[in-house]
Amino acid sequence: APVQITMLGYPATTGNPAIDARFVDGRSDPEGTEAWCTEQLLRLDPCAWCFSEPDHAPAVGPLPARERGCLSFGSFNNLAKTTPEVLDVWARLLARVPGSRLVLKNGAFTDEPTRARITGELVAQGIEADRLEMLAPTDDTASHMAAYAQVDIALDTFPYAGTTTTCEALWMGTPVVTLAGRLHAGRVGVSLLSAVGMEDCIASDTDRYIEIAAALAGDTEKLAARRASLRARMKVSPLMDRKAFCDQLHKAYDSLVDERRKTL
16 A cells, blocks of 8 residues: 555554554654654544444443442453552552552453462552452443443553543543553553543652542542533543544545655
């Protein structure tokens, strides 16, 4: 093909000179990051992602903390992204918020040695095993999304942040705390949260990450209000403006093709 472009599915430069361009945005790949990429960076601002309402997603329910009597942090991210450093920060957060618990959901939790390893790492940090709940995979989208009824605040992974997982959490009214990294893989959460006006949930370092999550946990009235309004906020945000996103994408395609024609 005369023009080859990459986007989605792989959070880094391809390193392949045959790929001409890569779609990003100004938050995922700020000015100055071009030096780390072999492709031309085409910024689809304000957000290089577009989210559509999931089929069969249940309605947003009440704040889980009000029914359970305790605050639940959670992460449904791929377990491969949950590094020892991530677990260390989450353990510090649990220690900071007495009585809170951590809910994790991943296909790997059908494996007992994996469950034992994760439990052991948190126990070694001084967290009681009964404060951790590990959920196995669910059969369908509706059941998966319904599991957010057990989570008050979602915790993003780092340095490899979530994408679909973050959008799904937000759709279910669950705020997500993310850590802004240096490279694209660690900055997707920055773009997604900024697109829905939740810059207050973006941390610059791990200490701030804990501060933000603990502050959210400390005000359940505000947390409940955010949960009730978050889906409506998403619907009118750039993250779900499909027409604007497609229009910008088409313009970028046309521009790339026009540039290439000049060299033929």
